[in-house]
Amino acid sequence: MIARLSVVVFFSLSVLHVQAQPRPRKVFISADMEGITGVVQPAQPGPEGFEYGRAREWMTAEVNAAIAGIRAAGAAEIVVCDSHGNGQSVLIDRLPDDVRIVRGFPRPLEMMQGIDESFAAAVFIGYHASEWSANAVRGHTISSARLLGVKLNGMEVSEGIYSAALAGQFGVPVAFVSGDRLAVTQVQRIAPAAEGAIVKEPYGYHAAMTLTPARGQALIREGLSRAMGKLGSLQPYRIRTPIELEVGFKLTIDAERAAFVPGLSRSDAHNVKGSFKDMTEITKLLQVLTSLELP
Incomplete structure (x- = not known):
């Protein structure tokens, strides 16, 4: 009887131990090129470029470096x-097999699709600066073909700042960003505690002094390892709501058509503006405005 009771007690404690194991933290990686x-x-x-492959x-490899840096600090989903x-640039068969991948467009949250309140941090890999950043490599916001820029509450935003605001709506802080110097410093202005990896010094829209891929990956891995040590102290980037949105279009006819949308009005030949409830609403709207058939 005593032996049987011991087995029952041991089994019960084992079950409690398994149940008490904390769930691995969740980290969201948004990767641009x-x-x-x-x-x-x-x-x-x-895709038509000779070095696209x-x-x-x-x-x-930079996404994998980020994953390695995150997991150096412990288990993570x-x-x-x-x-x-x-949305199909990452070679998914080269990622760890327990990672989940968001692919394809259109999708409601664009560059942040899949994020929610359960994530401990957001990570931006391969991000670039905004349209109006002089000398930024491939600088643009949302659409390099259609938009002159995006302002939120009067502030010109890069895709990094935009994504940080979208993550902030769900209470998720930015832990890390990689890209050229301008891209990294723009995000760190609104998320000063975020770690960063500057992988190239921009000379212009199509020129930079770059590190080797191996060195860039090492910086990302090391930076993410440091960033994970800050979890719990990082603060989400939240912007005032309702949000005053201003969008600039390269083609005046795009601005003309955008002004047909309820809630938007034209401020000049290239710009429209309006007030919207939150970042989710704005993100869905911008996807529609940038996917209209070209005239």
């Missing part, structure tokens, strides 16, 4: 959001 080490011209980020390899071009 223009800010990847070595990427400077359409030859790399565009190599750029996909560099991008995938990771979602990777492929946020470049058609």
Whole structure:
């Protein structure tokens, strides 16, 4: 009887021990290509470019470096959001098999699809600066073909700042960003505690002094390891709501058509503005405005 009771007690304690194990933290990685080490011209980020295949390899390796840095600090559930071009640039068969990947467009949260309140941190890999950043490599916001820029509550934003605001709506802080110097410093202005990896010094829209892919990956891995030590102290980037949105279009006819949308009005030939409830609402709207058929 005593032996049987001991077995029952041992089994019960074992079950309690298993149940008490903390769930691994969740980290969201949004990966773009223009800010990847070595990427400077359409030859790399565009499917027609002669180095596109190599750029996909560099991008995938930087995502893997980020995953390694995150997991150096302990177990983590990771979602990777492929946020470049058609959303199918990361070579998914080269990622760890327990990672989940968001692919393809359109999707409601664009570069941050898949994020929610359960994530401990957001990580931006291969990000670039905004349209109006002089000398930024491939600088643009949301659409390099259609938009002159995006302002939130009067502030010109890069995709990094935009994504940080979207993450902030869910209470998720930015822990890390990689890209050229301008891309990194723009994000760190609104998230000063975020770690960063500057993988190239920008000279212009199509020129930079870049590190080698191996060195860029090392900086990302080391930076993420440091960033994970800050979890719990990082603060989400929250912007005032309702949000005053201003969007600039390269084609005046795009601004003209955008002003047909309820809630938007034209402020001049190229710009429209309006007030919206939150970042989710704005993100869905911008996807529609940038996907209209070209005249």
